[in-house]
Amino acid sequence: MESNRLRLEGVPLPGLPEILPGADLGRVIVEAVERAAIAIAAGDVLVIAQKVVSKAEGRLRALEDVQPKEDAKRLASKLDKDPRFVQLVLEESSEVVRAQRGVLIVRTRHGYVCANAGIDVSNVPGDAVSLLPEDPDGSARRLRAELAKLVGTAPAIVISDSFGRPWRVGQTEVAIGCAGLEPVDDQRGKVDALGRELTATLTAVADEAAAAAGLMRTKQGREAVVRLRGLERYVTESDGPGAKALLREIEEDLFR
Amino acid sequence: MESNRLRLEGVPLPGLPEILPGADLGRVIVEAVERAAIAIAAGDVLVIAQKVVSKAEGRLRALEDVQPKEDAKRLASKLDKDPRFVQLVLEESSEVVRAQRGVLIVRTRHGYVCANAGIDVSNVPGDAVSLLPEDPDGSARRLRAELAKLVGTAPAIVISDSFGRPWRVGQTEVAIGCAGLEPVDDQRGKVDALGRELTATLTAVADEAAAAAGLMRTKQGREAVVRLRGLERYVTESDGPGAKALLREIEEDLFR
Numbered sequence: 189m190e191s192n193r194l195r196l197e198g199v200p201l202p203g204l205p206e207i208l209p210g211a212d213l214g215r216v217i218v219e220a221v222e223r224a225a226i227a228i229a230a231g232d233v234l235v236i237a238q239k240v241v242s243k244a245e246g247r248l249r250a251l252e253d254v255q256p257k258e259d260a261k262r263l264a265s266k267l268d269k270d271p272r273f274v275q276l277v278l279e280e281s282s283e284v285v286r287a288q289r290g291v292l293i294v295r296t297r298h299g300y301v302c303a304n305a306g307i308d309v310s311n312v313p314g315d316a317v318s319l320l321p322e323d324p325d326g327s328a329r330r331l332r333a334e335l336a337k338l339v340g341t342a343p344a345i346v347i348s349d350s351f352g353r354p355w356r357v358g359q360t361e362v363a364i365g366c367a368g369l370e371p372v373d374d375q376r377g378k379v380d381a382l383g384r385e386l387t388a389t390l391t392a393v394a395d396e397a398a399a400a401a402g403l404m405r406t407k408q409g410r411e412a413v414v415r416l417r418g419l420e421r422y423v424t425e426s427d428g429p430g431a432k433a434l435l436r437e438i439e440e441d442l443f444r
Numbered sequence: 445m446e447s448n449r450l451r452l453e454g455v456p457l458p459g460l461p462e463i464l465p466g467a468d469l470g471r472v473i474v475e476a477v478e479r480a481a482i483a484i485a486a487g488d489v490l491v492i493a494q495k496v497v498s499k500a501e502g503r504l505r506a507l508e509d510v511q512p513k514e515d516a517k518r519l520a521s522k523l524d525k526d527p528r529f530v531q532l533v534l535e536e537s538s539e540v541v542r543a544q545r546g547v548l549i550v551r552t553r554h555g556y557v558c559a560n561a562g563i564d565v566s567n568v569p570g571d572a573v574s575l576l577p578e579d580p581d582g583s584a585r586r587l588r589a590e591l592a593k594l595v596g597t598a599p600a601i602v603i604s605d606s607f608g609r610p611w612r613v614g615q616t617e618v619a620i621g622c623a624g625l626e627p628v629d630d631q632r633g634k635v636d637a638l639g640r641e642l643t644a645t646l647t648a649v650a651d652e653a654a655a656a657a658g659l660m661r662t663k664q665g666r667e668a669v670v671r672l673r674g675l676e677r678y679v680t681e682s683d684g685p686g687a688k689a690l691l692r693e694i695e696e697d698l699f700r
Contacts, residue, residue: 194455195453196656196659197452198452198453199450199451199452301611350647355692356651358647360648389615390613390615391615392614393614396656400655400659402652403652418660434612436612
């Protein structure tokens with residue numbers, strides 16, 4: 189039946205345990221899959237919340253261990269933020285994009301533009317904050333290889349975080365790392381349903397996958413991993429270019 | 445089973461016929477649903493591509509009927525675009541946000557910031573271009589009421605379009621109109637899994653729904669309508685505030 193040609197299915201894995209630094213995240217995910225009596229098949233996409241990847245990689249900092257420098261202190265005072273928090277944001281950033289009205293938007297060292305360099309206090313125990321993974325595409329590749337070893341098939345991996353947008357209210361989940369998924373579907377040069385050439389049509393597949401998974405999470409829950417099925421046409425054998433391909437080159441950024 | 449608590453399912457309706465101005469879009473959708481032997485149930489969300497709504501509402505213009513004024517001619521020459529096209533963009537806009545390197549980003553009269561005021565030449569017959577609906581939230585409300593009459597239950601409606609983003613490559617689908625769906629899930633004041641208060645957590649549900657539907661479309665196909673199931677917790681009895689709630693107030697826009 190034609191309506192079955194495409195079908196997207198998103199299923200969150202039930203509560204992962206609290207992830208500690210050094211945790212074997214691949215094994216934790218496989219155990220959650222088994223507990224849920226579901227399976228990981230070739231062509232599946234696992235969208236994994238950045239927070240659990242950061243925790244497993246030990247990307248946590250206790251604010252009490254941070255010594256703010258002068259520029260962090262000045263910025264913190266202007267924005268009414270904790271100077272130790274601002275110090276961490278600056279260390280994670282290559283550039284401050286905007287700092288006003290209590291909002292600190294930076295370009296991270298990876299090249300992502302987001303608030304507070306993605307540093308977050310929610311769902312982190314104690315006086316700690318979580319930083320983004322050092323190399324989220326690398327994290328995705330490692331996790332993919334680990335899962336391939338554990339379950340015998342390599343699902344695509346997307347590591348996602350919630351980012352705000354300049355002109356729209358609210359956050360959506362976007363891909364900050366991926367492996368085994370075509371991050372961008374380039375349809376330039378293809379034709380529309382009337383045979384006319386499409387221009388400027390690049391679909392940010394990895395970001396739409398992250399957003400779809402975002403619909404399946406609650407901040408109160410522990411749905412850190414969502415299995416998406418139905419995206420087989422974007423799943424690749426090789427790890428591919430990663431979410432880095434979603435970064436607009438600085439020289440193409442119209443908003444500098 | 446806990447893993448069945450949440451489950452997202454997206455199914456595109458098979459090929460709609462070419463939509464002509466004045467088409468009864470509600471009836472066209474119901475007929476496509478029947479052909480696909482699927483159903484529309486309470487709690488479903490129908491994500492409908494802007495293009496078919498614009499066509500049904502007669503929001504098409506033939507470029508040969510457009511007389512460009514001086515400012516459109518100047519801008520067109522600078523950007524290497526058709527002055528008649530630029531004239532239409534300016535008529536649909538309240539403000540030019542950026543005009544450089546062949547890219548024309550405006551704030552539309554509705555308040556959306558996007559390239560070319562959402563005016564598009566693909567999948568439009570002849571020498572015509574399609575404009576965004578006059579009032580996409582109103583279009584969503586009317587379509588919802590019409591579907592309620594035809595099928596006896598009112599699904600939530602999202603009208604979506606593909607927008608680019610300033611710092612990321614590619615487009616994602618976003619909501620430009622909605623009815624019967626909570627467009628933003630405001631989790632401020634709620635607590636995380638560790639009982640700590642969440643700050644600045646507003647999930648753009650309608651945009652994530654549009655993005656999920658975007659994964660189920662091909663530009664070559666005619667998958668103009670995607671049925672999402674599994675978002676019942678965001679579906680409301682009343683039409684609600686619409687996608688207008690996703691517009692950041694101009695005075696809150698950090699990027700002016």
